[in-house]
Amino acid sequence: MAKVAVLGHGVVGSGVVELFHKNKDSIEARAGQHMEVKYILDIRDFPDLPYHDKFTKDFQLILNDPEITVVAEVMGGLSPAFEYVKSLLEHGKSVVTSNKELVAEKGALLLHIAKEHNVNFFFEASVGGGIPIIRPMHQCLAANEITEIAGILNGTTNFILTKMIHDQMSFDDALKMAQELGYAERNPAADVEGRDTCRKICILASLAFGSHVYPNTVYTEGITNLTLEDVAYAEDWGGVIKLIGRAKKLPDGKLTAGVFPAFIGEHSQLANIDDVFNGVLIRGDATGDVVFYGRGAGKFPTASAVVADMIDVAKANTTSKSLSWEDSAENHVVDIQTVPFSFYLRFCSERGDECEAQLRELFPDSTWLARKKQPENEWAFITPVMTGLELQERLARLDEADQLLNRIRLLDY
C-alpha cells in the first residue's frame, strides 16, 4: 500500500488526481499494490470537488505522516517547491515532479539527497509533457554513448513559428492567437525568450552527459526578433526556422549547449514538428538518431507522466543509481561564440551596391538568398562555417550605415 500526496492542485495537479481515480485499477495493477491519494496541498479550497476532504494547507502534516511514501510536486517555481522537495527527500519520502525549473536549477543537489536517503527523485514530466523522453533516453544510455541532443521543447513558441511559417502571420499576431487559445500565458516571456526551452535542454543534457548543466551557463536566445522576411528567406534556402534547444559533447569532453532559433532543412525530422507539439532528437553512437514526438504540455499528457513516475517509485525498492547525475565543474559548458556554425545574415543599407560589394568580399563562398518583394537595399545569405567571434570580427569592418537585421544559426539534423 502506497499512500501518496500531491503538492499543488493547478492544471497538472488536478490532472494527476483525476487520473488516479479514473485509472485506479490499472495503476494499482501496474504498481503491484494499492495506491491512494491521501493529501492534496493547495492554498485554495475546493469544496465542490468529490475529494475535497483530501485537501490541506499544512505541508508539515504531509512531511510528518509516516504513511506517505510518495509525493508528487506539481506546483512549479523554485520556492517553496525546492524547500518542500528537499525536506521530503530528507524525511525518506520519494518525490516525482513536473517542475522543470526545480530540476534544471537544483537537480544535482536533490538527486544527491535522494541517494543519501535511499529514496528516488523522478522527473519524467519535466520535459516533453506526456512524451516518454527521460526514461527512453536513460534506456538508450545503457548501451550507447549519447553524443548530441536537439529538441523542439516548447509548444508555445513552436505554435507561433508554425503560424508564421504556414499562415504568414506576424510574430505579434501569432502570439496573440496563442494567448487566446490558452497556449501562451499573459506574460509569455519565459516561453518566447527561450528560458523554458533552456531549462529542458539542461535537464536532458545533465542526464545524457552525467554532470549538471546549469541554465545560467547556457546561451539562450528567443524568437522575438524573428520576422516574416526571415521566414521567407528560410523557405528560399529550403527549410524552416525552429527554436531549438541543443547540447553536444565536444572532443575535449566539454559541452556546447544553447537555445536559439535555427534554420532547419525541410527534410529534417525536426522540420515537420508543428503547432504545440514537441520533438526531441537523441543521437547515439550505436542507435543513430532516435526522435520522440508528441504533446509537450497539457493537463493529461503531463499528469500521465507524473503518475507513471509515481508507479515506478512505488515499485522501486532502492535509489536508481543511473537515472542521476553529478554536480559539475565550472567552465563545463564552452562559450557558444567559440563554436562554429553557418550563419544566416540579413542586412539593409543606404549604401546600396557598395554595401553588397563589401558583403560579398567579407563573406566569400556564401549562398545568397532571395524573397518576393525583396527591397533593392536588402540582402540575405548563408555564410560558410565560422565561429561567432570570427563573424563579429568581419561584421566590425562594415560601415555604420549598414544594418544587420538578423543573424540566425544553421543546424543540420
Place this chain on the structure above:
Amino acid sequence: MAKVAVLGHGVVGSGVVELFHKNKDSIEARAGQHMEVKYILDIRDFPDLPYHDKFTKDFQLILNDPEITVVAEVMGGLSPAFEYVKSLLEHGKSVVTSNKELVAEKGALLLHIAKEHNVNFFFEASVGGGIPIIRPMHQCLAANEITEIAGILNGTTNFILTKMIHDQMSFDDALKMAQELGYAERNPAADVEGRDTCRKICILASLAFGSHVYPNTVYTEGITNLTLEDVAYAEDWGGVIKLIGRAKKLPDGKLTAGVFPAFIGEHSQLANIDDVFNGVLIRGDATGDVVFYGRGAGKFPTASAVVADMIDVAKANTTSKSLSWEDSAENHVVDIQTVPFSFYLRFCSERGDECEAQLRELFPDSTWLARKKQPENEWAFITPVMTGLELQERLARLDEADQLLNRIRLLDY
C-alpha cells in the same frame, strides 16, 4: 556478478558481444554489478576473434551452467530458438531476444513460463531495432489507455516506397537497389509481403491491449502490387503510400489489426518517415499521439536494445508483472472486411465512358483523382467510408470488361 550467454553470432549477436566489450564500464555501472559474456553459441567457428574461447556448439553447457543467469537469443527463426528459450526459462534463466517471430508466435506462452519461474522475458529489440518502443509504450500504459497503434515497422519496404515516391523508381528497380545496398534479402518475401510488419504489430498490440494477437489472425497485404501510377494518384490526393501495421481497439472490446499499404496525408507524422527508418505512433487517452522514430534495424541499433534489456534483467529481482500479456480468446481480432475505410480505387476498362458513368453511379460522393499521362480509359478516385464487404458488393455489379487495377485503404493519422 551476472554471467551471460549469447545464442547466435550473426549480425545482431556479434554486435551484442562487441558492445559488451566496448562499453563494459558503463554497462556495469548501469547494471550495478559485473557483467561478463561467458558463452557464445554458434554452429560456426570464429578462430580469429579475440573472444574465440567463448564459443561453444553445445546448448546444454549453457542450460546447465548455474552461473549463467541471463541469455540473449539473437538467432532468429522459430526453431530451435523456441525450444532453447523455453528450456532456459524453465531452468530459471532470464532471456532477452530480438526475435520478432518468436515473440509474435509464442509470446504469451513464454511470458507465462517466465512468470512461473520468477524470471524475465524481455524483447525490446524485436520491434524498431534501436528505437526504444516496448518500454516507452509500457510506460505510457501506466496512466493511459492506449486506443490505437500505427507504425512503419519495416525498413526494407519503406526504403522501396521512398524510392518509388521521391525518385519515381519502379518497384522492381527499387527492390533491386535495396538488395544491392544490403537492405533487402535475396529472398525479400517476408518483408515485401508484409509478414515482418505483421509480427511487429502483433507484438505491440499484444502489449498494448493485454492479450496475444497471433499473426495468422491479422490481415496482411504487402507492397508488391503498388505501381508508380498509384504513387502519382496519391500525390494528387495530397499524400503518400506507406506500408502500415495498425491495431485499434473497437468499442465492443475486440480489436481490428492489419498490415496494408495505405494512403497517408502529407502532413501526417508518418508521411515523412523515409528510407530505412521506422516510426510508431501510439495514441493514448491521456497523452494523445506520441511518435517514436529511428533506425528500425541494423547491427548496433538492434544490439544496443538487446544489451539494454540484459542490463534491466540483471537489475530486476522479480518478474515484471506488467510487461506481459495473457493468451487470447478466439475471434479476438475482427475480420478486416467488416471494418470501415475510405478506399482508393483505380480502374481501366474497354467500355470507356460507359464504365466511368457506372463508377460514378456506384460510388457517389467520391473524390476523383488525376495524374500526368492518364489514359482515357483509366479512372481513380477515393470512395466514402464503407466496409470491405460493402465495397465488394458494389464492385460485383461492374462489367467483366472493367478491371480493378488497385485498391488501397486510407488512414488518417
